[in-house]
Amino acid sequence: KNKKVSRERKAPGKKALPRLRSQAWFDNPDNADMTALYLERTMNFGLGFDELQSGRPIIGIAQTGSDIAPCNRHHLVLAQRVREGIRDAGGIAFEFPIHPIQETCKRPTAALDRNLQYLSLIEVLYGYPIDGVVLTTGCDKTTPAQLMAAATVDIPAIALNSGPMLNGWYQGERTGSGTIVWRAREMMAAGEIGYQEFLKLVASSAPSTGHCNTMGTASTMNSLAEALGMTLPGSAAIPAPYRDRQEMAYLTGKRIVDMVREDLKPSDIMTRAAFENAIVVNSAIGGSTNAPVHLNAIAKHIGVKLTTADWEKHGYKIPLLVNLQPAGEYLAEEYYRAGGVPAVVAELIAQGKIQPALTANGKTLIENCEGQFTSDRKVIFPYAKPMKKNAGFLNFSGNLFDSAIMKTSVITPEFHKQYLENPADPMAFEGTAVVFDGPEDYHKRIDDPKLKLTPASVLFMRGVGPIGYPGAAEVVNMRAPDYLLKKGVTALACIGDGRQSGTSGSPSILNASPEAATGGGLALLKTGDKVRIDLKKRTANMLVSDAELKKRRAAFEAAGGYKYPASQTPWQEIQRGIVDELSEGMVLKPAVKYQRINTT
């Protein structure tokens, strides 16, 4: 019987494969006791000997959907179609839950749980008889968490997202999930709408099942999962309620069985070339500032060295092509109708910007997408006439931090005029720092007239990195105070050691590393200091003498470093003890060495 199994497992072009790893559980005469125990309990939901011992691949469905994770809840429906695909291709589906994450509901922040979902998935994939896995992605952190785990365990894996929600509408205008919140809070602060209308306006942006319909972190990470090759082509953009998504679920289930038979693993797909492709695609779609954090983390766990400098090197000169909120106008339904990721990649292929890298269907990204041009130029712009040139991230350094990024595709004409058009000093600005220690401090003081904020103020948010605010809060995109909003000043420059929502249209300088909590330069900054930001030189400095900085450093250390709130849960404390900086992907440092663990 075993010989028959190994004959079946001959991958095209590869040598004979070892037995399926699940057979070590279900068909192992050398360990009859354990085999019997595994079998008797697994069979108790109705599976027979012939199914479990026939060498059919056991396919895990990592279920992230539940009532507390609405963005991924649609996977409870899709999993049925995934199962049918798995069965039709000759596999057996084992669906299991992993630690849930919901971006909008988890306190203090959902990012705290990315590494917990990562750990929980590794333990299931390693510890149970699973030959391949379908990752049910969607809401922001669920995509990177599962790709990180697939990288670590390195058994055949394919991602399927829940799909974006349908477009939101309010009084005849598109309302994009997440993005509308930032606009609505300005309207409420300016007195244009009250609390009840604020709630109604925001709720209108989420009209159906699915994840965010904007190019926030969810659509970004799922588009990048497709660009990396970890999904079937055309998968990312299909809206959750469309029938096409159910069909994609079926095809994804079918395909993973063959990936097991071909022994096509994450390490075959997520190569250096694949990550560089993803960086290029991120610029073209106007992707989230969370993408470098997550992609650098995935790369670390598969053993590819990727840095924030790579994001500027490979991504900055790429133009913005996709006209989706927050950088543009439209939402998920138009993105899908215009061709989604394949149509974006087709533009990039035509310019020689995409490298041949293997994808989940066994073909390269180029083979999958070449010539798949859009038919809707309002939504996906041609490379030669883009929405914006040079639309990638800039990577800054200086005495404020070693690395922080800025999403240039969301610089508005107003921001440009306010900060970057001084004829004597173009593309650079100097301003006066106003420093907040965490979001509570900011909420308490932002509208206080005593702060005397002006358009020359630069708002700083510190103490919100992976250790300062466990998980790194999405709070760097601060709004202007009510008294400036009423005068029509809507954008003040923002800088911080936390993150911002991918749905935010703010060109903040964020993910500053090292964070204040680990003694980064931001910890020494004081309200009233002059700062200088230079977009040409990519520098960000406080204009404070070295002698003064030395004095401040000594005082800071004598006082015991940066004070941050105590941990509220065991996981907060555990993660704070082992987590790396945002520029390093916020990975758990001891986990990195477990790349491609031995799963036999």
Ligand code: FES
């Ligand atoms: Fe879950 Fe945006 S809040 S996808």
Ligand code: MG
């Ligand atoms: Mg978010």
